[in-house]
Amino acid sequence: MFKPVMDISIFNPQSESGWRLYHLDIYFIIASSFILLLVIGLLIYIALKFRAKPNDAEPKQIKNNKLIEALMIGIPFIMVSFFFYLTIKTMKETEPITHNETPTVEINGRQWWWQVSYPGTSVVTANEIHLPANKKVLLKLTASDVIHDWWVPSFGPKMDMIPGLVNYLWLKIDKPGIYEGACSEFCGKQHSKMRIRVIAQTQENYQKWLTENAKTANIAIDSSLIKGAAIFQKASCAGCHQIRGTMANGNVGPDLTHLASRQTILSGTVKNTTENLYRFIDNPNKIKPGVNMPRFFLQQDSLKALVTYLHSLK
Amino acid sequence: METVNVPEPEESLPSTSISNDQGLLQWISTVDHKQIGILYLLMSVLFLLLGGVAALLIRVQLSVPNNNFLSPEMYNQLFTMHGTTMVFLVMTPAILGFSVYFVPLMIGANDLAFPRMNAFSLWIGLFGGMLLYFSFLAGGAPDAGWFNYAPLNQRAYSQSSGIDYYCIGLLLVGIGTVGTSINLIVTIIYYRAKGMSLRKLPVFVWMILINSFLIVAAFPPLNAALSMLLLDRQLQTHFFNNTSGGSPIVWQHLFWSFGHPEVYILILPSFGILSEVFQVYSRKPIFGYSFIVGSGIAIALLAFGVWVHHMFAVGLGLTVYSYFAASSMLIGVPTGVKVFNWLGTMWGGSLRFTTSMLFAMAFLVEFTIGGLSGVAFAIVPIDWQLTDSYFVVAHLHYVFVGGSLFGLMAGLFYWYPKMSGKMISEKLGKWFFWLFVIGFNMTFFIQHILGIKGMPRRVYTYPDLPGYTWMNMLSTIGGFLMSLSFLLLFYILHKSYKIGKPAGNDPWDAYTLEWTVSSPPKIRNFTELPPIYSYRAFRDLKENAKNNKHGK
Numbered sequence: 133m134f135k136p137v138m139d140i141s142i143f144n145p146q147s148e149s150g151w152r153l154y155h156l157d158i159y160f161i162i163a164s165s166f167i168l169l170l171v172i173g174l175l176i177y178i179a180l181k182f183r184a185k186p187n188d189a190e191p192k193q194i195k196n197n198k199l200i201e202a203l204m205i206g207i208p209f210i211m212v213s214f215f216f217y218l219t220i221k222t223m224k225e226t227e228p229i230t231h232n233e234t235p236t237v238e239i240n241g242r243q244w245w246w247q248v249s250y251p252g253t254s255v256v257t258a259n260e261i262h263l264p265a266n267k268k269v270l271l272k273l274t275a276s277d278v279i280h281d282w283w284v285p286s287f288g289p290k291m292d293m294i295p296g297l298v299n300y301l302w303l304k305i306d307k308p309g310i311y312e313g314a315c316s317e318f319c320g321k322q323h324s325k326m327r328i329r330v331i332a333q334t335q336e337n338y339q340k341w342l343t344e345n346a347k348t349a350n351i352a353i354d355s356s357l358i359k360g361a362a363i364f365q366k367a368s369c370a371g372c373h374q375i376r377g378t379m380a381n382g383n384v385g386p387d388l389t390h391l392a393s394r395q396t397i398l399s400g401t402v403k404n405t406t407e408n409l410y411r412f413i414d415n416p417n418k419i420k421p422g423v424n425m426p427r428f429f430l431q432q433d434s435l436k437a438l439v440t441y442l443h444s445l446k
Numbered sequence: 447m448e449t450v451n452v453p454e455p456e457e458s459l460p461s462t463s464i465s466n467d468q469g470l471l472q473w474i475s476t477v478d479h480k481q482i483g484i485l486y487l488l489m490s491v492l493f494l495l496l497g498g499v500a501a502l503l504i505r506v507q508l509s510v511p512n513n514n515f516l517s518p519e520m521y522n523q524l525f526t527m528h529g530t531t532m533v534f535l536v537m538t539p540a541i542l543g544f545s546v547y548f549v550p551l552m553i554g555a556n557d558l559a560f561p562r563m564n565a566f567s568l569w570i571g572l573f574g575g576m577l578l579y580f581s582f583l584a585g586g587a588p589d590a591g592w593f594n595y596a597p598l599n600q601r602a603y604s605q606s607s608g609i610d611y612y613c614i615g616l617l618l619v620g621i622g623t624v625g626t627s628i629n630l631i632v633t634i635i636y637y638r639a640k641g642m643s644l645r646k647l648p649v650f651v652w653m654i655l656i657n658s659f660l661i662v663a664a665f666p667p668l669n670a671a672l673s674m675l676l677l678d679r680q681l682q683t684h685f686f687n688n689t690s691g692g693s694p695i696v697w698q699h700l701f702w703s704f705g706h707p708e709v710y711i712l713i714l715p716s717f718g719i720l721s722e723v724f725q726v727y728s729r730k731p732i733f734g735y736s737f738i739v740g741s742g743i744a745i746a747l748l749a750f751g752v753w754v755h756h757m758f759a760v761g762l763g764l765t766v767y768s769y770f771a772a773s774s775m776l777i778g779v780p781t782g783v784k785v786f787n788w789l790g791t792m793w794g795g796s797l798r799f800t801t802s803m804l805f806a807m808a809f810l811v812e813f814t815i816g817g818l819s820g821v822a823f824a825i826v827p828i829d830w831q832l833t834d835s836y837f838v839v840a841h842l843h844y845v846f847v848g849g850s851l852f853g854l855m856a857g858l859f860y861w862y863p864k865m866s867g868k869m870i871s872e873k874l875g876k877w878f879f880w881l882f883v884i885g886f887n888m889t890f891f892i893q894h895i896l897g898i899k900g901m902p903r904r905v906y907t908y909p910d911l912p913g914y915t916w917m918n919m920l921s922t923i924g925g926f927l928m929s930l931s932f933l934l935l936f937y938i939l940h941k942s943y944k945i946g947k948p949a950g951n952d953p954w955d956a957y958t959l960e961w962t963v964s965s966p967p968k969i970r971n972f973t974e975l976p977p978i979y980s981y982r983a984f985r986d987l988k989e990n991a992k993n994n995k996h997g998k
């Protein structure tokens with residue numbers, strides 16, 4: 133495991149919506165601290181002032197006070213009205229209604245990884261989500277099995293991904309960088325290991341990345357790779373995984389066309405190194421218990437060939 | 447003392463035919479509301495131990511990052527059972543226990559309206575709870591969380607029979623809870639002492655009356671949802687399964703249209719207890735009686751119009767959200783304002799800081815924290831940030847523990863002398879209080895920050911991100927302190943029962959009718975009743991006696 137690139141916190145906003153929500157948070161913290169301190173202050177004052185003394189007479193039996201009661205309803209009512217106004221305003225600004233705009237990216241939650249595709253292109257990838265910085269983009273959020281939830285704290289709102297429904301979210305990331313989050317709706321055994329990694333790039337780099345990733349995979353011509361490619365087909369990996377440009381066109385697991393160009397595997401929980409690939413394919417359950425990929429009991433040399441092949445998919 | 451007709455069920459009941467020395471058999475066959483009340487409290491303690499062990503295992507697993515102490519499968523079962531247990535099998539029975547014990551005593555009745563149904567409700571609830579726990583032996587406990595979202599609750603994603611037990615167990619618990627609530631409603635409406643109009647009802651009884659209506663109205667959607675889910679899982683119907691035309695969202699609507707009122711169901715009785723406790727230990731009447739009662743009714747009505755604030759991240763659209771944001775903020779007003787009513791009750795009083803009073807005062811702070819973080823969730827954009835994060839875990843524990851449980855603790859220390867006939871040592875009580883308060887805040891306050899820093903709830907482990915490790919460790923230590931304090935509590939209760947000082951009828955110089963009778967009360971609560979002039983009937987009686995003496 134590795135340290136995140138940036139402080140993950142709702143108080144470290146990195147997008148337009150992130151900032152809007154941040155300001156609302158601050159207003160709320162001020163108002164609620166005021167109320168909390170008022171209650172604590174009154175309580176301490178009362179406790180010190182009205183402590184019973186021996187042989188106290190029964191205190192005056194005050195039953196109510198109309199003015200104080202009116203204030204007790206009136207002031208909180210005004211406070212919540214103010215926050216209601218801010219709520220509506222922020223809501224409208226953050227989530228304007230969509231009118232059939234084409235989303236930049238579709239993110240599909242699965243147990244327990246993210247399929248990422250870019251409408252209008254042939255790019256399909258997994259887990260690491262590349263987006264342009266400084267540009268307003270629309271995310272299309274869906275799920276294939278159970279409910280998942282999109283949450284990158286620095287970007288502001290989270291949004292559920294619900295099987296059978298489509299949700300949208302607007303996002304304008306401030307600047308290039310790597311941002312982290314996690315699936316935020318309990319989704320079964322590996323809910324914990326369903327982390328999100330967004331790679332925001334300059335417009336230019338993003339376009340370059342898109343073109344690179346639209347390409348089909350390098351054909352294995354090198355003799356050291358042919359063996360691995362063959363095992364990939366034979367061991368039924370191809371039934372679950374897609375490698376564009378080859379016969380592998382499964383849709384159960386992540387697209388591996390450009391696997392080697394990703395920094396992490398397994399929903400951002402493990403670094404993408406040959407050792408980790410080896411360990412994972414050798415025994416998927418050991419690294420991610422419950423994972424929807426079976427163990428194949430491959431020979432060491434087959435495994436090595438497989439990993440060499442996968443590692444060549446730049 | 448004027449003698450008043452005592453309302454009581456006419457028929458003779460089985461309990462009177464079994465003499466007291468028959469021990470266990472007598473407890474099992476009892477239909478006496480006091481014994482059933484105590485059985486409810488014992489049931490609550492039993493499940494508190496189970497739910498508490500689950501909580502400790504959870505905290506051990508989370509004490510360090512990337513921990514393998516529990517498997518994800520086990521962890522998911524434990525957090526599901528922890529939540530379900532605490533809500534349905536600990537808080538609810540504790541509340542029902544105090545209600546069936548004290549409502550008749552506070553309104554001058556000799557029992558509930560339907561004593562046999564009272565016993566039935568208890569035992570069927572206990573049976574439901576046992577069935578739920580039996581799932582551990584039957585292949586696996588439920589593992590989709592206490593609110594058990596579709597489609598994760600479908601057979602395709604949760605193969606063990608745990609969720610089937612969840613459905614059946616909770617249906618049975620629900621039958622018991624609704625049964626007792628109907629019983630309480632009828633009792634309060636028909637069996638009040640002569641002259642005790644609704645305006646002269648003690649606040650606790652008012653809250654229980656409101657609460658019972660709330661229960662009767664809130665449980666049907668849950669029962670419907672549970673039955674539909676059971677059909678989905680057993681007979682392959684398609685209510686919640688989107689692949690065959692069902693809707694997972696319908697589950698959420700049904701569950702939360704029960705689940706949100708449930709939150710108030712667990713807090714209103716504590717509001718009632720606090721109202722009694724603040725009066726007695728401040729030696730003053732409640733500040734704004736009609737306001738306290740009125741806001742209780744307002745809360746109960748509004749409680750049915752706010753459930754979507756549990757679903758602000760579902761994508762239902764801004765129009766729906768605006769309405770539910772407004773209603774949720776609105777309910778914050780009567781809830782929050784009660785805090786100031788209690789402060790008003792203490793103001794100018796002559797305060798006695800007993801353990802019970804300390805819990806009541808601590809409640810004001812803890813519940814305000816939980817209430818304010820609750821208002822945060824009514825503000826839709828803040829909800830978008832923080833829902834389903836550890837911030838929610840912190841919030842709900844501040845409401846359930848800092849709110850409901852602190853209230854019940856105040857009630858326990860207030861009424862223990864009445865129920866047992868013995869006083870609790872104040873010194874030990876205060877030890878417990880401080881240990882509990884420190885442990886509780888240590889466990890849960892830091893979880894607000896964890897949520898702000900992006901830790902989702904219901905994770906069996908987490909990466910070693912900056913701050914996560916020490917914050918989780920702190921929370922775990924707090925959890926152990928809390929458990930320790932509970933052991934101390936059980937010791938205190940046991941010891942006081944054995945060697946505590948005799949309590950006498952009225953150790954606190956209290957205001958309501960239960961303190962006019964012996965501690966513990968006889969099988970037949972009342973043979974005569976004072977005239978009722980106000981909601982502080984016993985105080986009126988004591989005042990009159992004093993004045994008569996002076997007048998002579």
Ligand SMILES: [Cu+2]
Nearest residue numbers: 280315319326
């Ligand atoms: Cu997920």
